[in-house]
Amino acid sequence: GAVVSQHPSWVICKSGTSVKIECRSLDFQATTMFWYRQFPKQSLMLMATSNEGSKATYEQGVEKDKFLINHASLTLSTLTVTSAHPEDSSFYICSARDRGGAYEQYFGPGTRLTVT
Amino acid sequence: DQQVKQNSPSLSVQEGRISILNCDYTNSMFDYFLWYKKYPAEGPTFLISISSIKDKNEDGRFTVFLNKSAKHLSLHIVPSQPGDSAVYFCAASLDAGGTSYGKLTFGQGTILTVHP
Numbered sequence: 675g676a677v678v679s680q681h682p683s684w685v686i687c688k689s690g691t692s693v694k695i696e697c698r699s700l701d702f703q704a705t706t707m708f709w710y711r712q713f714p715k716q717s718l719m720l721m722a723t724s725n726e727g728s729k730a731t732y733e734q735g736v737e738k739d740k741f742l743i744n745h746a747s748l749t750l751s752t753l754t755v756t757s758a759h760p761e762d763s764s765f766y767i768c769s770a771r772d773r774g775g776a777y778e779q780y781f782g783p784g785t786r787l788t789v790t
Numbered sequence: 791d792q793q794v795k796q797n798s799p800s801l802s803v804q805e806g807r808i809s810i811l812n813c814d815y816t817n818s819m820f821d822y823f824l825w826y827k828k829y830p831a832e833g834p835t836f837l838i839s840i841s842s843i844k845d846k847n848e849d850g851r852f853t854v855f856l857n858k859s860a861k862h863l864s865l866h867i868v869p870s871q872p873g874d875s876a877v878y879f880c881a882a883s884l885d886a887g888g889t890s891y892g893k894l895t896f897g898q899g900t901i902l903t904v905h906p
Contacts, residue, residue: 676836678833680833706892708893708894717897717899718834720895769894777824777839777883778839779824779836779894781833781836783832783833784832786831
C-alpha cells in the first residue's frame with residue numbers, strides 16, 4: 675500500500691518550453707501533496723504544499739508563476755515548469771499524505787528534468 | 791537556517807553490527823519526526839517515525855530514539871545488512887495535525903555503507 679507514482683521519470687526539454695510532471699497516489703486518497711526539489715548531493719527542499727481543490731502554498735523563494743501546481747483530485751497533482759531554463763534542471767519529487775492516515779508522507783520515484 | 795541537521799555525512803559499518811544515525815534539530819515546536827531511506831535517482835522510502843510525546847519507537851530492526859531535552863534523535867539499525875546501504879534522511883514535522891499540513895523539514899542526509 676501507499677504507492678505514489680510520477681510521470682515522466684525523466685524528461686529533456688529545450689530552454690523556453692514548459693514541462694508538466696504528474697504525481698498520483700495509486701492506492702489511497704491524498705488530501706495534501708507536496709513538491710520537492712533535490713540538487714546533487716543536497717537535501718530535499720520543499721517547494722510547495724498542494725491541497726485538493728485549493729491554491730498551492732509556496733515556500734519562500736519559489737516562484738509560483740514559474741512552478742504552476744494543480745491538485746484537481748484526491749489522487750492527482752501536477753507541477754508545470756514554465757519557460758524552463760537550464761538552472762531549472764533538477765530532480766523533482768512529489769509526496770502525498772494519506773487522507774485517512776497519520777503524518778507520514780509517501781514519496782514518488784522522482785522526475786529528472788534536464789533543460790538544454 | 792538549517793533547522794534539522796545530520797552532522798555525519800557518511801557512516802561505514804560491518805555487516806551484523808549496529809548502525810547509529812544521528813540527527814539534531816533546533817525548533818522545539820517540531821512535533822513529529824521521521825526517518826527515510828533513499829537510493830540515488832529514486833524517491834525516499836519511509837522507514838519509521840516517532841511522535842514528540844514518545845521517546846522510543848521500534849519496528850523490526852529499526853529503532854528510533856528521541857531526546858527532546860537535547861533536541862536529538864537517532865536511528866538504530868540492528869543487525870545491519872548490506873542492503874541497508876543508502877542515504878538516510880531524518881525529517882521533522884511542525885504542527886503535523888494542523889494548518890501546516892505536516893510539511894517536512896529534512897536533514898542533509900547520511901550515507902550509510904554496510905560492508906559484508
